[in-house]
Structure formats: structure tokens, C-alpha cells
Amino acid sequence: MASINKLWCLSLLGFFVALGNAEWDSSLYASSDSFYPSPKISGSGGWEESLSKAQTWVSNLTLAEKVGLVTGSSGPCAGNIAPIERIGFGGLCLQDGPAAIRQALYASVFPAGIAAGASWDRGLINARGRYLGEEFRAKGSHIALAPVAGPLGRSPFGGRNWEGFATDPYLSGVAMEETVLGLQAAGVQATSKHYIGNEQETQRNPTTVNGTTIKSISSNIDDRTLHELYLWPFANAVRAGSASIMCSYNRLNQTYGCENSHTLNNLLKTELGFQGYVMSDWGATHSGVAAIEAGQDMDMPGTISFGDLSSGSFFGANITSAVNNRTLDVARLDDMVLRILTPYFHLHQDENFPPVDETTGSLNFFGAREADKIFKQGPLVDARGEGHADLIRELGAAGTVLLKNENNALPLSSPKNLAIFGNDASDASQGLYYFALFDAFSFPEFGTFAVGGGSGAGRFSYIVSPLEALKAQGQADSTLVQYILDNKYITKAGLESLAPVPDTCLVFLKSWATEGFDRLSLIAESNSTAVVAAVTSVCNNTIVVVHGPGPVIMPWADNPNVTAILAAHYPGEQTGNSIVDVLYGKTNPSGHLPYTIAKNADDYAYNLVNSSALLASTDPNAWQADFTEGQLTDYREFDAFNKSVAYEFGFGLSYTSFSLADLAVTYTFTSPLARTPSPATPIVPGGNAELWDVIASVSVTVANTGSVGGQTVPQLYISMPASVGAGTPVRVLRGFDKVMLEVGESKTVEFELMRRDLSYWDVVAQQWTLPSESIGVSVGFSSRDLVVSGSLTV
Numbered sequence: 017m018a019s020i021n022k023l024w025c026l027s028l029l030g031f032f033v034a035l036g037n038a039e040w041d042s043s044l045y046a047s048s049d050s051f052y053p054s055p056k057i058s059g060s061g062g063w064e065e066s067l068s069k070a071q072t073w074v075s076n077l078t079l080a081e082k083v084g085l086v087t088g089s090s091g092p093c094a095g096n097i098a099p100i101e102r103i104g105f106g107g108l109c110l111q112d113g114p115a116a117i118r119q120a121l122y123a124s125v126f127p128a129g130i131a132a133g134a135s136w137d138r139g140l141i142n143a144r145g146r147y148l149g150e151e152f153r154a155k156g157s158h159i160a161l162a163p164v165a166g167p168l169g170r171s172p173f174g175g176r177n178w179e180g181f182a183t184d185p186y187l188s189g190v191a192m193e194e195t196v197l198g199l200q201a202a203g204v205q206a207t208s209k210h211y212i213g214n215e216q217e218t219q220r221n222p223t224t225v226n227g228t229t230i231k232s233i234s235s236n237i238d239d240r241t242l243h244e245l246y247l248w249p250f251a252n253a254v255r256a257g258s259a260s261i262m263c264s265y266n267r268l269n270q271t272y273g274c275e276n277s278h279t280l281n282n283l284l285k286t287e288l289g290f291q292g293y294v295m296s297d298w299g300a301t302h303s304g305v306a307a308i309e310a311g312q313d314m315d316m317p318g319t320i321s322f323g324d325l326s327s328g329s330f331f332g333a334n335i336t337s338a339v340n341n342r343t344l345d346v347a348r349l350d351d352m353v354l355r356i357l358t359p360y361f362h363l364h365q366d367e368n369f370p371p372v373d374e375t376t377g378s379l380n381f382f383g384a385r386e387a388d389k390i391f392k393q394g395p396l397v398d399a400r401g402e403g404h405a406d407l408i409r410e411l412g413a414a415g416t417v418l419l420k421n422e423n424n425a426l427p428l429s430s431p432k433n434l435a436i437f438g439n440d441a442s443d444a445s446q447g448l449y450y451f452a453l454f455d456a457f458s459f460p461e462f463g464t465f466a467v468g469g470g471s472g473a474g475r476f477s478y479i480v481s482p483l484e485a486l487k488a489q490g491q492a493d494s495t496l497v498q499y500i501l502d503n504k505y506i507t508k509a510g511l512e513s514l515a516p517v518p519d520t521c522l523v524f525l526k527s528w529a530t531e532g533f534d535r536l537s538l539i540a541e542s543n544s545t546a547v548v549a550a551v552t553s554v555c556n557n558t559i560v561v562v563h564g565p566g567p568v569i570m571p572w573a574d575n576p577n578v579t580a581i582l583a584a585h586y587p588g589e590q591t592g593n594s595i596v597d598v599l600y601g602k603t604n605p606s607g608h609l610p611y612t613i614a615k616n617a618d619d620y621a622y623n624l625v626n627s628s629a630l631l632a633s634t635d636p637n638a639w640q641a642d643f644t645e646g647q648l649t650d651y652r653e654f655d656a657f658n659k660s661v662a663y664e665f666g667f668g669l670s671y672t673s674f675s676l677a678d679l680a681v682t683y684t685f686t687s688p689l690a691r692t693p694s695p696a697t698p699i700v701p702g703g704n705a706e707l708w709d710v711i712a713s714v715s716v717t718v719a720n721t722g723s724v725g726g727q728t729v730p731q732l733y734i735s736m737p738a739s740v741g742a743g744t745p746v747r748v749l750r751g752f753d754k755v756m757l758e759v760g761e762s763k764t765v766e767f768e769l770m771r772r773d774l775s776y777w778d779v780v781a782q783q784w785t786l787p788s789e790s791i792g793v794s795v796g797f798s799s800r801d802l803v804v805s806g807s808l809t810v
């Protein structure tokens with residue numbers, strides 16, 4: 017392997033030089049370090065008993081049965097592990113995805129990850145995970161292919177960023193942890209994905225140009241950035257006990273994500289002490305024994321064919337012959353099986369797990385229906401449990417961010433004459449299933465975006481559209497509700513057909529994003545800028561609602577006739593009710609941006625590799641993404657270069673106002689702390705146990721100084737001392753809380769800081785290390801609205 021990598025390195029040199037980054041030494045990224053053998057499961061973190069149960073089972077399995085447990089087969093679900101009837105094992109049903117059990121009837125579509133992240137609400141995020149888990153379980157699905165921490169959002173153009181929670185690793189990590197806990201509390205296995213560096217859709221998989229296989233993009237990431245940015249939220253997922261981690265399509269330092277012994281054996285299974293199994297993304301396996309020895313444990317979809325991505329499996333019968341001819345030690349196969357069965361027993365999935373819903377196979381996009389009888393089938397069930405729709409409505413509103421509110425435009429109170437504009441306001445016009453829309457261009461022109469496209473979509477049972485909910489509210493208030501939904505008509509004829517000019521104009525804009533493609537523009541679709549111009553030219557009280565996947569550029573934000581702006585994300589099936597709750601003040605908005613909205617798209621580093629020359633290249637290694645910006649993505653980039661933004665990370669308004677005061681630091685250690693955790697301290701799932709010790713806490717007083725009750729999100733940022741070195745962000749998020757305050761009420765909020773929160777990754781020591789100098793600490797209502805500051809020294 018090493019000598020091949022050297023050759024690649026030579027052929028790549030020209031490419032790296034062409035990028036013109038003097039400091040980027042491409043030879044360093046020409047390979048990932050090797051790390052063998054693959055660590056064995058120990059059961060640490062409370063899985064000991066389940067492991068011993070799994071061991072008893074494994075001792076009774078034939079080689080073929082073991083191979084079957086690690087290799088996907090045809091079946092009714094998106095992924096299937098076949099039953100073993102001899103021992104009463106019912107098989108495993110794996111289903112997408114992060115916002116819904118996608119392949120199901122009578123199931124809920126929840127707010128997308130980015131909407132959940134924008135709520136900054138641990139309780140709601142946990143409830144979302146639990147309700148999702150209940151629906152997977154009701155449908156007989158053991159394994160949810162969720163949640164998402166990769167992509168993290170290196171590029172605002174990333175097509176799948178909306179499936180995850182935030183561009184910030186701390187916020188993403190908290191949301192990962194809550195979601196894993198929620199899903200698994202419902203008895204369903206979480207699959208935290210896509211591990212790791214899966215930051216663009218373009219060339220995420222190999223292509224063929226002129227008969228030559230062109231490899232997937234290689235994410236070339238330095239060690240410190242890997243630890244402090246991209247690995248961070250996965251550490252939370254491992255700590256929460258995520259049953260599975262999905263290895264990703266991309267390469268890392270030239271080696272595929274599913275056969276990278278450094279990221280799998282070393283970072284995940286050794287440093288983070290991961291006890292579960294590594295499952296491939298669909299078709300992401302590129303070798304058999306090599307991937308297995310590098311740490312991959314399960315191949316998906318396995319022995320079925322999936323487009324041109326796979327035919328047969330590198331696992332399956334290939335493992336049988338590799339064990340028989342002694343290329344692969346059966347002990348490694350046993351470990352793969354134990355890693356798969358232990359969480360199955362831990363979550364009691366061997367006891368009364370519901371059968372796979374009989375309608376599941378007919379919804380299977382992968383054409384494996386002929387084999388859909390491999391599982392015991394159960395009747396069609398309605399998975400939408402008590403309270404699920406209410407949670408979706410509440411979280412949809414909680415994930416809506418109020419960005420502008422002039423002249424008390426909001427909340428609305430019984431407007432006389434309300435008009436609604438734009439092709440995002442009404443019902444979906446091409447059916448309720450957005451999965452098949454693996455296309456950057458062909459989203460439906462008419463109809464609201466309540467979720468994005470690809471495997472992160474869901475099959476809606478219904479959508480309450482904004483128009484429908486606003487009409488209902490208008491009827492209750494005797495409001496005149498007029499609407500024009502055709503953007504082409506609006507930009508041509510303006511508000512001509514309305515009489516008289518409305519006192520309140522609501523414009524609904526939408527921005528598309530889907531798996532498989534990166535975004536082509538950050539401006540909302542369908543001539544949105546001209547639509548806003550047409551409405552604002554007549555209506556001086558224009559309120560703009562944007563349904564989108566994250567950053568959407570708002571060239572009209574400073575227009576004085578735009579009196580209010582709401583970033584409503586992809587809120588799921590209750591979208592109309594959620595937005596009415598916010599617009600009419602039934603819910604006081606409390607969402608905060610989990611990313612930055614720049615003034616212009618060019619203000620962001622593009623951070624996406626693509627060109628027509630690359631698309632035509634016949635060099636198998638042509639696609640290289642050098643993460644030269646290191647940790648400086650999103651707000652860390654804007655802060656490092658003092659660039660102004662439209663709305664910064666963490667920003668969000670309320671119908672009331674809040675104050676913040678009295679920052680105080682308390683230390684919770686008695687004797688001086690070692691700079692690094694002791695190597696003698698056990699590794700628990702999540703890493704060295706000391707990393708999770710609270711060593712200091714910071715308190716502040718928050719008060720509601722306005723005239724209505726509401727929730728606020730105080731945020732704690734730290735600034736590392738200069739000694740930590742180049743590439744250190746100006747400040748990073750290390751705490752937040754969501755606090756409900758009635759009028760005049762004040763509360764003390766406490767932020768607990770763990771050793772990990774106050775450490776940086778020392779690449780020489782290969783340890784999380786506490787700086788000796790003082791660390792700056794600020795608390796405020798956004799990354800740029802820092803109200804109180806102090807420092808701490810640990």
C-alpha cells in the first residue's frame with residue numbers, strides 16, 4: 017500500500033501546486049497512517065452482559081451464518097441482514113433516515129436535522145429522536161440510518177448539510193448525543209453517519225471516464241482539524257452508545273472511508289473506544305479483507321445489486337473463502353459478529369420486536385421486492401404515535417429563526433387584509449415523496465419544501481401547507497386572505513390582481529437541496545429576488561419566510577419594506593401550523609442560527625471541489641479536497657478574517673428582550689490538573705474517561721426585560737490563548753442552554769465545562785491538552801453579541 021501511495025503522491029504533486037497553496041504540503045496527505053489489528057469489542061460502557069450473551073450465540077454459529085450476519089442481503093428494507101431460523105434470529109431491518117422512516121406508509125416526517133439544530137433545545141431534540149425511534153420500531157425496523165454529523169457543513173453549498181444539525185461541532189455533538197439517546201431509548205439502533213469528511217456530494221462516489229475508474233474525492237484533513245472539528249460530534253455519538261457508525265463514500269488522505277485503518281481502527285475503535293459496528297454506506301465498500309482488517313464490520317447493501325455501485329459483495333462468499341484459505345483470521349469475523357449482536361441484545365431486540373410491516377417491501381426503491389418475504393411480515397401499522405404531530409409542530413416552530421422584526425411587524429394580530437405570495441406557500445404539487453428527487457434541478461416548481469431530497473427525505477402522510485394554515489387562521493380572525501402563488505406571474509404583473517393593497521404581505525421563498533448534488537446557488541429558487549422586489553415595491557409591510565436547507569443569501573434583507581424575516585428551515589409535515597404559531601405569537605420565536613448567513617455567497621470560502629476539467633479528467637486520483645482552511649469554517653472563518661455577515665452563527669430574535677449579567681467562574685478540581693488525561697485512565701465509549709470530567713463551570717444571570725414570556729438561548733464561547741498556535745479559531749462554542757423566562761423573571765444559568773471543552777488537540781503529544789495560560793470566556797445571545805466576558809485558568 018505504501019509504495020502505491022508514493023506513486024499517487026508524485027502524480028498528485030502537479031495538482032496541488034496548481035492550487036497555489038504554499039503552506040499545504042501535499043506529500044503529507046498522500047496516505048493515512050496504518051493501524052492494525054482491528055481492536056476487539058470489550059463491552060465497556062455497560063454492554064458487558066449483552067456481549068457475553070452474544071459470545072454464547074457466536075460460539076454456536078456456522079461460518080456461513082457468521083458471514084450472513086455481516087453481509088446485507090435482498091429483502092424488504094433499505095438494508096437487510098437475513099434471519100437465521102435455526103437459532104431463532106429474526107434478521108435485521110435497516111431503514112433511512114434522519115428525518116423520518118422514509119420507506120413507510122402512515123409515518124411522520126419530522127423537522128429536518130438543521131431545523132432541530134436551530135432549536136438549540138436538548139429536550140425537543142431528544143424527543144424527536146425518541147419519537148422517530150418509536151416509528152422505526154412500530155414498522156419492524158431495528159436500525160435507523162440516523163443521525164447525521166457528516167457533512168458538518170464545510171461548504172454552505174453542500175447538498176446534504178440540512179440532514180445534520182449545525183456547522184459547529186459542539187452544537188452538532190450535543191444534538192447527536194440527544195438523538196442517539198432518544199432513538200435507542202425507543203429500542204432502535206442508531207447509525208451515526210457519515211464517517212468522516214463526507215463534505216461534498218460532487219464525486220462522492222467513483223465515476224468512469226473513458227473507461228477509467230475515477231476514484232471518489234479525497235478529503236485531505238490534518239490531524240488537529242480532524243479532532244477539533246469533524247471527529248468531535250462523532251465522539252458524542254459514541255459516548256451516547258451509538259450502536260453503529262456508517263463509514264462514508266469519500267476517501268481520506270487517499271484511502272476510502274470504509275477501508276481506512278487510521279479513521280476506523282485508530283480514531284474510532286481505539287481512541288474513542290467505539291464498541292458497536294462500522295457499517296458501510298450503500299456501495300461504499302471497495303475491498304473485502306482489506307476493509308475488514310481496517311475496521312469495517314458490515315457491508316451494505318451487500319449481495320444485492322444497487323445501480324452500478326455494487327454487484328455482489330466484497331463480503332459474503334468472499335469472506336468464507338478468505339477464512340477458509342486463511343487470509344482472514346476467523347477471530348476478526350467473530351469480532352464483527354459480536355459488534356453487531358451486542359447492541360441488538362443490549363436494546364432487547366431479541367424480545368418481542370415487531371415484525372416488518374407488510375407494505376415495506378412494495379416501497380423498496382432498490383428493486384429487491386422479489387425477496388421481501390425473507391422476514392416474518394406483520395400487518396400494516398400506523399406508526400404515528402400519540403403526541404408525534406404535536407412535537408413536530410412545536411419543533412418546527414422552535415427551529416424557526418426570527419432574523420428581522422422592524423416596527424413590531426410581528427407578531428400579527430388579526431390583520432385586516434393579508435396577502436400571501438410565492439410558490440412555497442401551497443401544497444406539494446408533484447406528490448408527497450421527495451426521495452426520488454435525486455436531482456439538483458427538477459424540484460417541483462409549486463409546493464412548499466418541508467424536507468429536502470434523497471434518502472434523508474420522507475414519504476409524507478400529509479402536509480399542512482402554510483397557505484392552508486394561514487387561511488384557517490384568517491377565517492377565525494375574519495381576515496381578508498388573498499394569495500398569488502405563481503412567481504412568474506408575480507414578477508410580471510406584481511400585485512395587480514389584489515385589491516386593495518394589503519396591510520400585511522407574506523412572501524414564502526424556498527431553497528432546494530438534495531443528496532447526490534451540491535447546491536448550485538444560495539439564493540432562493542424561482543426568481544425569488546424579483547418576487548420580493550415586486551411585492552416590496554407596493555407593500556411596505558412585507559414579511560419574508562424562507563424554507564431552506566441552511567444558509568440562504570437574502571439580497572433584500574435591508575430593504576426597509578421588508579419588515580420581518582424568518583428562516584424556517586425544513587420543518588416537516590406540520591410546516592403550516594408551525595409558521596402560523598410563530599407569525600401570530602402563539603409561540604414566541606426562540607430559534608437561533610446553527611450556521612452563518614453571509615451578505616453575499618462569495619463571502620464564504622467556496623470549500624467545494626468541482627470543475628469541468630476535473631469532470632473530464634482520466635486521472636483516477638484527480639479529485640482532491642484539501643481542507644486548507646483547517647478549523648476556519650462558518651463563523652470561525654468570518655471571525656478569523658473580521659468579515660461582516662448578514663446574520664451570524666447563534667443569532668435569533670424574540671418578541672421579548674433579554675439581559676445577561678454576572679458572569680462567575682467556579683472550579684471543580686482541588687489539586688492542580690495534569691495538562692493531559694492520564695493514559696492509565698480507561699477509555700470508555702467517547703474516549704479517555706477524564707475528557708468528560710467537569711473541571712469548571714460558568715454561571716450568568718439571564719432576565720426577561722420585555723413584555724411577553726419567551727425562551728432565550730445564552731451561549732458560551734471560549735477563546736484559547738495565543739500559545740495554542742496558528743489555526744486556532746478566535747472563539748468557539750462550548751456551552752448553551754435554552755431558558756424559559758416569564759416577563760420580569762430572571763434565572764441563573766450554569767454552563768459545565770468538561771476537560772475536553774477546554775483542551776486543544778496537541779498533534780505532537782497526540783493528546784487533548786489543557787493550555788496553561790488563561791482562556792477567554794464570553795456569554796451572549798450569538799457568536800457576535802457577547803454580553804459578558806471573563807477568563808478562566810485551569
Ligand SMILES: *[C@@H]1O[C@H](CO)[C@@H](O)[C@H](O)[C@H]1NC(C)=O
Pocket residue numbers: 044045046047048049236237238239240242268269278279
Ligand atoms: C492526513 O494526513 C495528515 C498529514 O499527515 C494527518 O495529520 C492526518 O491525520 C491524516 N488524516 C487521515 C484521515 O489519515
Ligand SMILES: *[C@@H]1O[C@H](CO)[C@@H](O)[C@H](O)[C@H]1NC(C)=O
Pocket residue numbers: 072075076102103104
Ligand atoms: C445452538 O443452537 C441450538 C438451536 O437453537 C440449540 O439447540 C443449542 O443448544 C445451541 N448450542 C449452544 C452451545 O448454545
Ligand SMILES: *[C@@H]1O[C@H](CO)[C@@H](O)[C@H](O)[C@H]1NC(C)=O
Pocket residue numbers: 226632633634
Ligand atoms: C477518451 O478516449 C478517446 C479515444 O481513445 C480519446 O480520443 C479522448 O481524448 C479521450 N478523452 C479523454 C478526456 O481522455
Ligand SMILES: *[C@@H]1O[C@H](CO)[C@@H](O)[C@H](O)[C@H]1NC(C)=O
Pocket residue numbers: 319327328329330331332333334
Ligand atoms: C467477491 O468479490 C468480488 C469483487 O472483488 C465480486 O465481484 C464478487 O461478486 C464477490 N463474490 C460474491 C460471491 O459475492
Ligand SMILES: *[C@@H]1O[C@H](CO)[C@@H](O)[C@H](O)[C@H]1NC(C)=O
Pocket residue numbers: 333334335337338339341343
Ligand atoms: C483467499 O480468498 C480470498 C477471497 O476469495 C481471495 O481474495 C484471496 O486471493 C485468496 N488467497 C489465497 C492465497 O488463495
Ligand SMILES: *[C@@H]1O[C@H](CO)[C@@H](O)[C@H](O)[C@H]1NC(C)=O
Pocket residue numbers: 504507508543546547
Ligand atoms: C425574473 O423577474 C424579472 C423581473 O420581473 C424578469 O425580468 C425575469 O424575466 C424573470 N426571470 C424569470 C426566469 O422568470
Ligand SMILES: *[C@@H]1O[C@H](CO)[C@@H](O)[C@H](O)[C@H]1NC(C)=O
Pocket residue numbers: 552553554555556575576577
Ligand atoms: C416601499 O413601499 C412604498 C409603498 O408603501 C413604496 O412607495 C416604496 O417605493 C417602497 N420602497 C421600496 C424600497 O421598495
Ligand SMILES: *[C@@H]1O[C@H](CO)[C@@H](O)[C@H](O)[C@H]1NC(C)=O
Pocket residue numbers: 517518519556557
Ligand atoms: C405603508 O403603506 C400604507 C398603505 O398601504 C400607508 O398607509 C402607510 O403610511 C405606509 N407606511 C409607511 C411608513 O410608509
Ligand SMILES: *[C@@H]1O[C@H](CO)[C@@H](O)[C@H](O)[C@H]1NC(C)=O
Pocket residue numbers: 218533534535536626627628631
Ligand atoms: C460542477 O461543474 C460542472 C461543470 O462546470 C457544472 O455543470 C456543475 O453544475 C457543477 N456542480 C456544482 C454543484 O456546482
Ligand SMILES: *[C@@H]1O[C@H](CO)[C@@H](O)[C@H](O)[C@H]1NC(C)=O
Pocket residue numbers: 656657658
Ligand atoms: C481582526 O480584528 C482584531 C481586533 O480588531 C485584530 O486584532 C485582528 O488583527 C484582525 N484580524 C484580521 C485578519 O484583520
